[in-house]
Amino acid sequence: xxxxxxxxxxxxxxxxxxxxxxxxxxxxxxxxxxxxxxxxxxxxxxxxxxxxxxxxxxxxxxxxxxxxxxxxxxxxxxxxxxxxxxxxxxxxxxxxxxxxxxxxxxxxxxx
Amino acid sequence: xxxxxxxxxxxxxxxxxxxxxxxxxxxxxxxxxxxxxxxxxxxxxxxxxxxxxxxxxxxxxxxxxxxxxxxxxxxxxxxxxxxxxxxxxxxxxxxxxxxxxxxxxxxxxxxxx
Numbered sequence: 001x002x003x004x005x006x007x008x009x010x011x012x013x014x015x016x017x018x019x020x021x022x023x024x025x026x027x028x029x030x031x032x033x034x035x036x037x038x039x040x041x042x043x044x045x046x047x048x049x050x051x052x053x054x055x056x057x058x059x060x061x062x063x064x065x066x067x068x069x070x071x072x073x074x075x076x077x078x079x080x081x082x083x084x085x086x087x088x089x090x091x092x093x094x095x096x097x098x099x100x101x102x103x104x105x106x107x108x109x110x111x
Numbered sequence: 112x113x114x115x116x117x118x119x120x121x122x123x124x125x126x127x128x129x130x131x132x133x134x135x136x137x138x139x140x141x142x143x144x145x146x147x148x149x150x151x152x153x154x155x156x157x158x159x160x161x162x163x164x165x166x167x168x169x170x171x172x173x174x175x176x177x178x179x180x181x182x183x184x185x186x187x188x189x190x191x192x193x194x195x196x197x198x199x200x201x202x203x204x205x206x207x208x209x210x211x212x213x214x215x216x217x218x219x220x221x222x223x224x
Contacts, residue, residue, distance in 0.1 A: 043215030
C-alpha cells in the first residue's frame with residue numbers, strides 16, 4: 001500500500017527565515033498531494049495542495065513543489081512568523097478515498 | 112458558517128467499556144471520513160462514507176470498531192470493549208464530494224484506562 005515519509009520530524013527556525021519540509025511517497029498512482037497545518041487541540045487544516053499534473057504551486061508565503069519521477073514533494077514557507085509554529089503534515093491520495101498522511105513535522109519559529 | 116463539529120471533545124473510558132463518538136459534518140457535504148491519530152503521529156484512515164453508504168472500511172483496526180451514517184449526515188463511530196491501544200484522537204472530516212478538500216473537526220481525545 002501507499003506509504004508517505006516526512007522529514008524532518010522537528011524543525012526550528014528564526015523568525016524571517018525559510019522552512020522546508022520534504023516528503024516521499026511510494027505509490028506512483030498517487031495524484032493529489034495536500035499539506036495540512038495542525039495547531040494544538042485542533043484538527044488539521046489544509047494550507048495548500050498540488051495535483052500530479054503540476055510541478056509547483058505558490059500561495060503568498062507558501063509554495064509546494066512536486067517531482068513525480070522521484071516521488072518527492074516539498075513544502076516551502078518563506079519569511080516565517082511565530083504564528084507559523086505548528087505541526088505540518090504532508091499527505092498523498094490515490095484515486096478513491098484514502099488519504100495517507102506523513103508522521104508530521106513540528107515547526108518552531110523563534111521570535 | 113459552521114464547521115465540522117465532534118462530541119464529546121474528551122472521553123475517558125475504562126477498559127472494556129463501549130464508547131460512541133459523534134461527528135456533525137458541514138451541511139451538504141456528501142463525503143465523510145474518520146481517522147485515528149495516535150500521539151505524535153499523522154492521522155490514519157479508518158473509514159469513508161458517501162452519503163449513507165460506507166464505501167471503504169478497510170482502515171478499521173478490528174471488528175470492535177463500527178461506524179454508521181444512517182441518514183447521510185451525522186455519523187457515529189462506536190468502539191466496543193475498549194482497550195488501552197484504542198487511546199488516540201479520533202478525527203472526522205467532511206468534503207463536498209469525494210475529490211474535494213477535506214475539512215476536519217477538532218477531534219475527540221479518547222483515553223482508555
